[in-house]
Protein backbone atom coordinates (compact mmCIF):
# COMPACT_ATOMS: atom_id res chain seq x y z
CA UNK A 1 0.00 0.00 0.00
CA UNK A 2 1.45 3.35 -0.88
CA UNK A 3 1.12 6.28 1.42
CA UNK A 4 1.99 9.89 0.78
CA UNK A 5 3.83 11.56 3.63
CA UNK A 6 3.04 15.24 3.78
CA UNK A 7 5.93 17.64 4.16
CA UNK A 8 4.36 19.09 7.29
CA UNK A 9 4.10 15.68 8.96
CA UNK A 10 7.71 14.96 8.09
CA UNK A 11 8.96 18.24 9.49
CA UNK A 12 7.00 17.71 12.69
CA UNK A 13 8.44 14.21 13.18
CA UNK A 14 12.00 15.40 12.47
CA UNK A 15 11.59 18.28 14.89
CA UNK A 16 10.26 16.00 17.64
CA UNK A 17 12.99 13.39 17.20
CA UNK A 18 15.77 15.97 17.12
CA UNK A 19 14.42 17.65 20.23
CA UNK A 20 14.22 14.43 22.29
CA UNK A 21 17.51 13.18 20.87
CA UNK A 22 19.52 16.22 21.87
CA UNK A 23 17.94 16.34 25.36
CA UNK A 24 18.78 12.69 26.03
CA UNK A 25 22.21 13.08 24.47
CA UNK A 26 23.02 15.72 27.07
CA UNK A 27 22.22 13.20 29.78
CA UNK A 28 24.96 11.04 28.29
CA UNK A 29 22.49 8.46 27.00
CA UNK A 30 23.71 8.14 23.40
CA UNK A 31 27.38 7.29 23.91
CA UNK A 32 29.53 6.42 20.89
CA UNK A 33 26.62 6.97 18.42
CA UNK A 34 24.66 4.14 20.09
CA UNK A 35 20.90 4.12 20.52
CA UNK A 36 18.07 5.33 18.34
CA UNK A 37 14.61 6.86 18.42
CA UNK A 38 11.50 6.75 16.34
CA UNK A 39 8.16 8.50 15.97
CA UNK A 40 5.05 7.05 14.38
CA UNK A 41 3.44 9.06 11.59
CA UNK A 42 0.76 6.67 10.48
CA UNK A 43 -0.85 3.41 11.55
CA UNK A 44 -2.19 1.53 8.55
CA UNK A 45 0.11 1.28 6.74
CA UNK A 46 2.65 1.74 9.50
CA UNK A 47 5.03 4.60 8.69
CA UNK A 48 7.67 5.75 11.12
CA UNK A 49 10.40 8.31 11.28
CA UNK A 50 13.59 6.79 12.68
CA UNK A 51 17.09 8.05 13.34
CA UNK A 52 19.80 6.95 10.92
CA UNK A 53 22.69 4.68 11.80
CA UNK A 54 26.10 5.75 13.03
CA UNK A 55 25.36 9.46 13.54
CA UNK A 56 26.53 11.47 16.52
CA UNK A 57 23.32 12.31 18.36
CA UNK A 58 24.61 15.52 19.87
CA UNK A 59 24.35 17.37 16.57
CA UNK A 60 21.44 17.99 14.25
CA UNK A 61 21.94 17.60 10.49
CA UNK A 62 19.69 17.08 7.46
CA UNK A 63 20.53 13.40 7.44
CA UNK A 64 19.40 12.35 10.90
CA UNK A 65 15.98 10.92 10.17
CA UNK A 66 14.47 8.65 7.53
CA UNK A 67 10.99 7.29 6.94
CA UNK A 68 10.37 3.56 6.87
CA UNK A 69 7.53 1.05 6.72
CA UNK A 70 6.66 -1.88 9.01
CA UNK A 71 9.56 -3.94 7.61
CA UNK A 72 12.07 -1.16 8.19
CA UNK A 73 12.32 -0.40 4.46
CA UNK A 74 12.66 3.26 3.44
CA UNK A 75 9.43 4.55 1.92
CA UNK A 76 11.20 7.15 -0.19
CA UNK A 77 14.53 7.37 -1.93
CA UNK A 78 17.46 7.95 0.45
CA UNK A 79 21.21 7.40 0.59
CA UNK A 80 21.00 6.88 4.33
CA UNK A 81 20.53 3.66 6.21
CA UNK A 82 17.95 3.19 8.91
CA UNK A 83 19.18 1.90 12.23
CA UNK A 84 19.62 -1.87 12.12
CA UNK A 85 17.26 -2.09 15.08
CA UNK A 86 14.37 -0.44 13.27
CA UNK A 87 12.38 -3.69 13.17
CA UNK A 88 12.17 -3.66 16.95
CA UNK A 89 10.68 -0.18 16.79
CA UNK A 90 8.19 -1.27 14.12
CA UNK A 91 7.19 -4.32 16.19
CA UNK A 92 6.60 -2.23 19.32
CA UNK A 93 4.24 0.08 17.39
CA UNK A 94 2.31 -2.92 16.14
CA UNK A 95 1.82 -4.34 19.65
CA UNK A 96 1.19 -1.23 21.72
CA UNK A 97 -0.34 2.24 21.54
CA UNK A 98 3.14 3.81 21.39
CA UNK A 99 3.71 6.92 19.30
CA UNK A 100 7.38 7.38 20.21
CA UNK A 101 10.07 4.77 21.02
CA UNK A 102 13.44 5.52 22.61
CA UNK A 103 16.34 3.05 22.67
CA UNK A 104 19.45 3.80 24.76
CA UNK A 105 22.54 1.96 25.94
CA UNK A 106 23.61 2.93 29.47
CA UNK A 107 25.87 1.29 32.08
CA UNK A 108 22.89 1.08 34.47
CA UNK A 109 20.49 -0.62 32.09
CA UNK A 110 23.28 -2.99 30.97
CA UNK A 111 24.02 -3.89 34.59
CA UNK A 112 20.39 -4.58 35.49
CA UNK A 113 19.77 -6.60 32.30
CA UNK A 114 22.82 -8.73 33.08
CA UNK A 115 22.25 -9.48 36.75
CA UNK A 116 18.55 -10.38 36.37
CA UNK A 117 18.83 -12.07 32.97
CA UNK A 118 18.39 -15.60 34.39
CA UNK A 119 14.98 -14.59 35.77
CA UNK A 120 13.89 -13.38 32.33
CA UNK A 121 12.64 -10.15 33.92
CA UNK A 122 13.36 -7.57 36.56
CA UNK A 123 10.76 -6.76 39.21
CA UNK A 124 10.42 -3.28 40.61
CA UNK A 125 8.18 -2.28 43.51
CA UNK A 126 7.98 0.12 46.45
CA UNK A 127 9.29 3.00 44.42
CA UNK A 128 7.57 6.35 44.07
CA UNK A 129 9.03 6.62 40.57
CA UNK A 130 6.66 3.86 39.34
CA UNK A 131 4.03 6.61 39.26
CA UNK A 132 5.92 8.21 36.39
CA UNK A 133 4.74 5.20 34.37
CA UNK A 134 1.12 6.20 35.12
CA UNK A 135 0.70 3.29 37.51
CA UNK A 136 -0.97 4.62 40.63
CA UNK A 137 -2.06 1.51 42.55
CA UNK A 138 -0.86 1.04 46.09
CA UNK A 139 1.94 -1.57 46.27
CA UNK A 140 2.35 -1.32 42.51
CA UNK A 141 4.77 -3.81 41.09
CA UNK A 142 6.07 -4.00 37.55
CA UNK A 143 8.10 -6.58 35.66
CA UNK A 144 10.31 -5.56 32.77
CA UNK A 145 11.10 -8.43 30.38
CA UNK A 146 14.77 -9.17 29.61
CA UNK A 147 15.70 -10.66 26.25
CA UNK A 148 18.93 -12.32 25.09
CA UNK A 149 21.08 -10.06 22.91
CA UNK A 150 20.96 -12.24 19.78
CA UNK A 151 23.69 -11.48 17.28
CA UNK A 152 21.25 -12.21 14.46
CA UNK A 153 19.27 -8.96 14.27
CA UNK A 154 16.30 -10.68 12.68
CA UNK A 155 16.04 -13.01 15.67
CA UNK A 156 16.74 -10.16 18.10
CA UNK A 157 13.80 -8.25 16.64
CA UNK A 158 11.48 -11.28 16.81
CA UNK A 159 12.33 -12.17 20.40
CA UNK A 160 12.23 -8.57 21.56
CA UNK A 161 8.82 -7.92 20.09
CA UNK A 162 7.53 -11.23 21.47
CA UNK A 163 8.57 -10.09 24.97
CA UNK A 164 6.69 -6.79 24.78
CA UNK A 165 3.92 -6.50 27.38
CA UNK A 166 1.71 -3.52 26.49
CA UNK A 167 1.11 -2.94 30.24
CA UNK A 168 4.77 -2.13 30.90
CA UNK A 169 6.32 0.38 28.50
CA UNK A 170 9.81 -1.10 28.23
CA UNK A 171 11.93 -4.16 27.49
CA UNK A 172 15.57 -4.77 28.30
CA UNK A 173 18.09 -6.54 26.09
CA UNK A 174 20.89 -8.25 27.98
CA UNK A 175 24.09 -6.21 28.14
CA UNK A 176 22.73 -4.03 25.38
CA UNK A 177 20.09 -1.52 26.40
CA UNK A 178 16.46 -0.56 26.94
CA UNK A 179 13.58 0.14 24.60
CA UNK A 180 11.02 2.39 26.25
CA UNK A 181 7.97 4.01 24.70
CA UNK A 182 5.02 6.28 25.26
CA UNK A 183 1.88 7.59 23.60
CA UNK A 184 3.79 10.73 22.66
CA UNK A 185 7.35 12.01 22.89
CA UNK A 186 6.85 13.52 26.37
CA UNK A 187 5.62 10.22 27.75
CA UNK A 188 8.40 8.22 26.08
CA UNK A 189 11.00 10.56 27.57
CA UNK A 190 9.38 10.48 31.00
CA UNK A 191 9.24 6.69 30.92
CA UNK A 192 12.87 6.21 29.93
CA UNK A 193 13.95 8.70 32.62
CA UNK A 194 11.91 6.82 35.22
CA UNK A 195 13.39 3.46 34.24
CA UNK A 196 16.95 4.78 34.27
CA UNK A 197 16.35 6.33 37.71
CA UNK A 198 15.07 3.02 39.07
CA UNK A 199 17.92 1.04 37.47
CA UNK A 200 20.54 3.30 39.00
CA UNK A 201 18.90 3.00 42.42
CA UNK A 202 18.71 -0.79 42.10
CA UNK A 203 22.31 -1.08 40.98
CA UNK A 204 23.46 0.86 44.01
CA UNK A 205 21.25 -1.21 46.32
CA UNK A 206 22.53 -4.49 44.86
CA UNK A 207 26.11 -3.38 45.51
CA UNK A 208 25.22 -2.03 48.95
CA UNK A 209 23.34 -5.15 50.06
CA UNK A 210 25.46 -7.67 48.14
CA UNK A 211 22.19 -9.28 47.02
CA UNK A 212 19.76 -9.15 44.09
CA UNK A 213 16.91 -8.99 46.63
CA UNK A 214 16.63 -5.25 46.58
CA UNK A 215 13.07 -4.74 47.81
Ligand SMILES: [Zn+2]
Nearest residue numbers: 035085103177
Ligand atom coordinates in the same frame (compact mmCIF):
# COMPACT_ATOMS: atom_id res chain seq x y z
ZN1 LIG B 1 21.04 -0.90 20.53
